[in-house]
Amino acid sequence: MSETTIGNLADPAARKALTDGVERTPGSAKPDPILKVDTIVRQFGGVTAVNVDHLEVQKGLITALIGPNGAGKTTFFNLITGFDRPTSAGKGAHWAFDGRTLDKTGASAVAKSGMVRTFQLTKSLNRMTVMDNMMLGAQDQTGEKLGLSWLKPTWAKQEKEIAEKAEGLLERFKLLAKKDDYAGSLSGGQRKLLEMARALMTDPKMIMLDEPMAGVNPALTQSLLGHIQSLRDEGMTVLFVEHDMHVVRHISDWVVVMAEGQVVAEGPADTVMSDPAVVDAYLGAHHDTDLGDDSLLEDDDPMEKQIEAEVEAEEGKA
Numbered sequence: 001m002s003e004t005t006i007g008n009l010a011d012p013a014a015r016k017a018l019t020d021g022v023e024r025t026p027g028s029a030k031p032d033p034i035l036k037v038d039t040i041v042r043q044f045g046g047v048t049a050v051n052v053d054h055l056e057v058q059k060g061l062i063t064a065l066i067g068p069n070g071a072g073k074t075t076f077f078n079l080i081t082g083f084d085r086p087t088s089a090g091k092g093a094h095w096a097f098d099g100r101t102l103d104k105t106g107a108s109a110v111a112k113s114g115m116v117r118t119f120q121l122t123k124s125l126n127r128m129t130v131m132d133n134m135m136l137g138a139q140d141q142t143g144e145k146l147g148l149s150w151l152k153p154t155w156a157k158q159e160k161e162i163a164e165k166a167e168g169l170l171e172r173f174k175l176l177a178k179k180d181d182y183a184g185s186l187s188g189g190q191r192k193l194l195e196m197a198r199a200l201m202t203d204p205k206m207i208m209l210d211e212p213m214a215g216v217n218p219a220l221t222q223s224l225l226g227h228i229q230s231l232r233d234e235g236m237t238v239l240f241v242e243h244d245m246h247v248v249r250h251i252s253d254w255v256v257v258m259a260e261g262q263v264v265a266e267g268p269a270d271t272v273m274s275d276p277a278v279v280d281a282y283l284g285a286h287h288d289t290d291l292g293d294d295s296l297l298e299d300d301d302p303m304e305k306q307i308e309a310e311v312e313a314e315e316g317k318a
């Protein structure tokens with residue numbers, strides 16, 4: 001389907017029209033997928049961490065990848081971004097991003113192709129300034145050229161442009177005042193913002209966020225959510241792993257559920273969260289962190305209220 005048929009995905013009505021036409025089944029076809037994955041399997045000894053038959057991610061939407069602990073979400077991220085190799089490599093594993101086959105592509109080339117992921121900051125990055133972290137995020141743009149002295153005038157010009165771009169992004173994420181501080185001195189939420197800003201230095205087409213809200217205090221949560229939505233509204237595709245079901249409900253246009261390495265459900269958040277296969281996957285995994293506060297068992301769940309009312313009515317009769 002062409003962009004014109006899909007419409008402007010900053011418009012909620014256009015997003016709804018698009019997702020309304022997509023089947024709510026695992027591996028369903030999307031109108032204009034930016035990522036297509038086939039037969040990706042990763043085993044660790046006897047454990048099958050990932051066993052995804054087929055998955056498509058729609059361009060221009062926010063897709064959440066959810067599932068209980070150990071479902072294989074992070075391993076899946078690692079595989080498609082070139083940080084890990086599938087056990088099924090050479091045996092049918094295939095994935096393509098924006099029309100480009102990536103199954104034999106390393107992490108740095110994957111990032112250059114426009115698919116960028118965020119990580120927790122490592123200790124060494126904590127000992128660098130906020131600005132240096134941003135400059136490091138841009139290294140793929142300059143590549144080896146930085147080492148060639150005869151290109152120095154170009155390099156200096158390019159470095160200046162990169163610094164300006166970094167400052168612009170730091171301003172957008174309200175981190176400019178911290179540019180000379182060590183990244184390690186930032187709060188958990190500010191570090192998440194820095195990770196996001198750094199990922200944007202390469203102008204990605206799709207940003208992959210691994211638990212962007214983990215460790216973020218409520219004051220910054222709203223701001224992070226707003227930034228993620230703005231990226232989508234500007235035309236970027238977002239794929240994120242998240243345990244907080246309120247966040248998933250709040251910002252996702254589409255939700256993919258993994259359990260025991262497989263995709264077990266797909267659909268808009270409301271549909272997916274009430275899917276018995278999804279509830280089973282979470283309960284079956286004794287998922288004790290989220291169920292207490294997530295929407296699967298939300299206090300104001302109308303279904304739960306109805307059951308309570310029925311039970312009370314029955315008790316009244318007895």
Ligand SMILES: Nc1ncnc2c1ncn2[C@@H]1O[C@H](COP(=O)(O)OP(=O)(O)OP(=O)(O)O)[C@@H](O)[C@H]1O
Binds near residue numbers: 044048050067070071
């Ligand atoms: N390097 C590894 N060596 C051995 N087993 C691993 C390795 N990485 C992941 N696993 C196993 O693969 C399975 C999937 O793990 P993974 O971390 O991908 O799940 P997840 O859905 O991201 O979980 P969480 O939500 O807890 O982060 C788990 O059983 C895990 O123990």
